[in-house]
Amino acid sequence: MIAEVIDKTLRRFEERNYQPAVVKKAGNFLRNMMEHGLKPELIVAIQERRLRNVIEYVYAHSPFYQRMFEQCKVRPEDIRKAGDLHKLAFTTANDIRKWQDFLCVPEEKMSAVFTTSGTTGEPKRMYYTYREMQTLSNLYGAAIRVVHTGRLVALVALPIGHGLWIGGASVQRAVERAGGLPLNVGADNPKETIKWMQRFSPNFIFSSPSYMTALTREAQEIGYQYHLDKIILVGELLTSAHKELFTGYWGAAVFDSYGSTEIGSAQTIALPECSAFHLNDLHLITEIIDPITGQPAEEGELVFTTIRREGMPLLRYRSGDKASWAECKCWLPLRAIKIKGRTDDMIVAGDMNLYGRVIADAISKVSNATGRIKLTVAKEGLGDTMTITVEGKPSKESVHKALLAAYPELTINTQNGNLQLIIETSLDLGSQIKDVKIMDLR
Template identity: 30%
Template sequence: MIPTIETAPLSEIKAFQEAKLRETLAYVQSHSPFYQKRFADAGISVSDIRTLEDLQKLPVTTKADLQQFNDDFLCVPRHQIIDYATTSGTLGDPVTFGMTDNDLDRLAYNEAISFDCAGIKPGDIVQLMTTMDRRFMAGLAYFLGLRKMKVGVVRVGAGIPELQWDSIRKYQPSHLITVPSFLLKMIEFAEQRGIDYKNSGIKGAICIGEALRNQDFSLSTLSKKITEKWDIKLYSTYASTEMSTAFTECEHAIGGHHHPELIVVETLDDNNQPVQDSEPGELTFTTLGIEAMPLVRFKTGDIVKLHHEPCACGRNTLRVGPVIGRKQQMIKYKGTTLYPPAMTDVLSGFSNIENHIIEIYTNDLGTDEIVIKLAVKQESEIFLREIKEHFQAKLRVTPKIVFTSNAILNQLVFNPMSRKPIHFFDHRTH
């Protein structure tokens, strides 16, 4: 089911994208109040933008723009909106995204070709272990994509290991869609109750929200802990509400594949200039084929590397590597630049840790201060020293670490207003 354009020569992919880009720019010039004003203020004629390189002549769009001018991005009358989704609001106020009937078809197509990347085929059964409610686009996208593929869906939702295992036993799914750390809870539950999880028929899991791989595509600590216990294939997928497009790994696990029909991708530096090949930059995209709320040069806040070597699966498209971190969450600590995922990976190596949060403050000197609060099965000075030594070895810094209870952390991590667990709290005075 690989779309023909994904196996085409690079020159053909580029020409195809440029034609689609010109269509998109003409569309937003005609229909988007936000871009009409933005382009007029900058003295830009979209007819001058012919190539991917010409994109650099256009201003970028930011989350702040979306938050401030949300309704001005809408390109269709409100009665054409079929579904309303919102961003998670991890880095500020949530933003509403309306989708037309055609946008939902595009979303389904995107997920269908993405799941095909990960080896899901018509006739399979997939257990959906993420929420479909609370205006969450991802859960809806997964369901629509699987339906389009003629794949059976077991909509269990998040959490509740007992119900997950009961559904696996009853419906015999071949794949799961889940947050990877929850798989460890599934394994622990199965071991405690004598469930033969290794012969449950699960072949793979499509994982969201947490890093499966390091920058060289080796398994992260979390992935190792899962696969050492349970011999299933883990596939990473990266997406956002704003892009309505996913980058999902194939069986070769060397980055999420780009779908040229759906999105144009750039990586930019702090001055909005393209970074050199294989250098990390802020993922910036222009959506293609969206009716209700297309975005032009939208900066995601995610720092990634793009990979351009051909893949053995036959796709010639670029690939997005694991997210290094969120730009706004970058920490400068004692001369070292850090991102929360790197700290989470260190903590994932300890089975004694039950839960954690990472808090960042501005200290009296005006510099960043890190406090990591841990709920552990067994507290000891020896264990505390072991964690600190591990941080020093892996990240060259030793943050302040304090023990607390799981009950206290759970109130913060599982905020009822949030659709996903929150482990990072930024209290800095920016």
């Protein structure tokens, strides 16, 4: 009964176009609820209600999941709780490239579409309805007001580029809904970003660890120092050295987050005192599986089931991210994980998603290269260094040119100091079996 009341109350709040004053009050209510009333057993009860709803919904509206249910010989009534999800197959990144099969409402009724970056061919796309965008904006806006109640002028220093990335778009909506002023300036030239800071005196920054490092270095060089209340980071590994630098130089509380386009942007949070990421258990059911056997594991691949989506819900989506279950002593009642990297060949370095296969394919076309490469990523101070060892006798200039053709944004990220790129050539990579070998030493 209590779970039903909370579920319906949260739904009413999430789905309406509220004024910022209401969102501010909701932030205070949400904090009190999480600190004092939202017990683990209550969260599970809400999850189960929402899971049953989404299972019935996709069975009625999603061509992909209609086929899956039939192939797995499962009916909606067979899945009543998280433990029943094993009866269904996994959803993969390749599956959702056929996005039409996942739409639960006609495309013309969608309100937003976002795409992933860094992959070959057509990017994966995820559609959202107007109601879903309302939900995300209200939820993120209230989350901001959970941790901050005063002045909110937010510099959004996240990549814009040529694409439809969910990060900057969702942050802008959230800041607006929270009654703040978003300054969506992108993440290109740190010198220009400092100028925007000097003009508007923001007290919040949303960025990535790499770009925030570049911004801090630029500020140190020109002697610009300004107090920030909060820094919220996303997209990459945040180290203790990063946090120490940002807190020490800007005087800010540093928050970290993890998410993806597929699950609805940043659906986890790590408070400054946290030792792990807390999951949004009210919107997600999360599994960790052995990537080989598909069985539950303490450490392995993250698998998500979205339980508050309308346009393209996903069941048992294999994220490709490695994680382990964790304990955190903060006041958040949500389950926690530690991110361990990727299970595929994606490398997150220097504010970019880089794929070993894309790099190998580009270099294989270079004259005198055999096609075998080794990628070594290391942390040098606060930045990332990627060493690309190419088998054969190609010129370093031709390899560099091929890399820029595959990833034009490398120019900006190396100039900014986000990423140091080292190219080595080798006659023989010895006993390396595969044409791509990735070593992440961070």
